Amino acid sequence: MAAAPSYFSDRFSIKDLELFSGIKAHTIRAWERRYALLEPARSKTNIRSYSTEDLRTLLNVSLLMKEGMSISQVAALSSAKREEKIRTMAGAGHGKDQALNELKMATVTYDEERFEATSRNYRVDHGFEALVENLYLPLLTMLGLLWQSATISPAQEHFASNLVRQKLISAIDSLPLGRNHDGPTVVLYLPENEIHELGLLYLHYRLRREGWRTLYLGESVPMADLVGVAREWPGPLAICAILTVHPRPPEVLPYLEDLAQRLPDVQFHFCGPALQPVEGRSLPECIHVHPDIAALVSALHPSSQ
Numbered sequence: 422m423a424a425a426p427s428y429f430s431d432r433f434s435i436k437d438l439e440l441f442s443g444i445k446a447h448t449i450r451a452w453e454r455r456y457a458l459l460e461p462a463r464s465k466t467n468i469r470s471y472s473t474e475d476l477r478t479l480l481n482v483s484l485l486m487k488e489g490m491s492i493s494q495v496a497a498l499s500s501a502k503r504e505e506k507i508r509t510m511a512g513a514g515h516g517k518d519q520a521l522n523e524l525k526m527a528t529v530t531y532d533e534e535r536f537e538a539t540s541r542n543y544r545v546d547h548g549f550e551a552l553v554e555n556l557y558l559p560l561l562t563m564l565g566l567l568w569q570s571a572t573i574s575p576a577q578e579h580f581a582s583n584l585v586r587q588k589l590i591s592a593i594d595s596l597p598l599g600r601n602h603d604g605p606t607v608v609l610y611l612p613e614n615e616i617h618e619l620g621l622l623y624l625h626y627r628l629r630r631e632g633w634r635t636l637y638l639g640e641s642v643p644m645a646d647l648v649g650v651a652r653e654w655p656g657p658l659a660i661c662a663i664l665t666v667h668p669r670p671p672e673v674l675p676y677l678e679d680l681a682q683r684l685p686d687v688q689f690h691f692c693g694p695a696l697q698p699v700e701g702r703s704l705p706e707c708i709h710v711h712p713d714i715a716a717l718v719s720a721l722h723p724s725s726q
Contacts, residue, residue, distance in 0.1 A: 432470040441525060442479050456496035458482060473529060480522040481507055487518055517555040524560050528581040536584055549592055553623050557585045561619060582619060589622040599634035605657035610638040610647055617665035624663060627718050648683050659688045659721055664695035673698050681705035692717050
């Protein structure tokens, strides 16, 4: 396995460990006091910081407990024994929690070989869609939170994002062009200033795999350009987007209402975290908001148009 490069910070706060592992900070402190599982360094003002090895230990402890071991049983094992149990679980085909932990560590250490091997093994066992939905999307969500809190660098987030992007584009490229003539052509775009494209690429893959005809416009499309495409297209359209951070919360509802006013005869389908401000709100008839990509895809069936 590749050694960790020297150009990233390998110190984490206890809050960082909580975000990575899902284990509450007070529980981590209790385990540290009672079982000496972690070995934090302390600043002159007595603030703890943890190493990459501490992070690896905590992820392994969490995984073994999910497999039914108690914290006292896990703590009684040496580090080598814990690693041995993890390897045994890997050989037995254990699932997404272990694989997701591997991807987290691969991202932190810029370990492309580890990232690729974990992805390949999970895809062989569970398929491409499970790889994206069970591993990549949760990983990218977590990395977004860590990036916002300055726990990881933009380079680490970009490292993982670009590896995922490569796989999505390759998967899309392997599929034939859509031949579904019973429904509209699906236009896929992101609003202006929205650059979080990976969810949209996965939606493109899902639609192409099901035979839909698609028109992929990609990120940061001005509304005027989107309107121009819709007005010039010779047949029926359904327009889809995944809104992650744009439009900003105060602008979401006005943006959707503006689209409906400009293109009242087009059906729009949206999902994504930026839509939270419009949950439960009354929307124009042509605007449809869905909880996730699967629900959006289901809603595009010709009978729903």
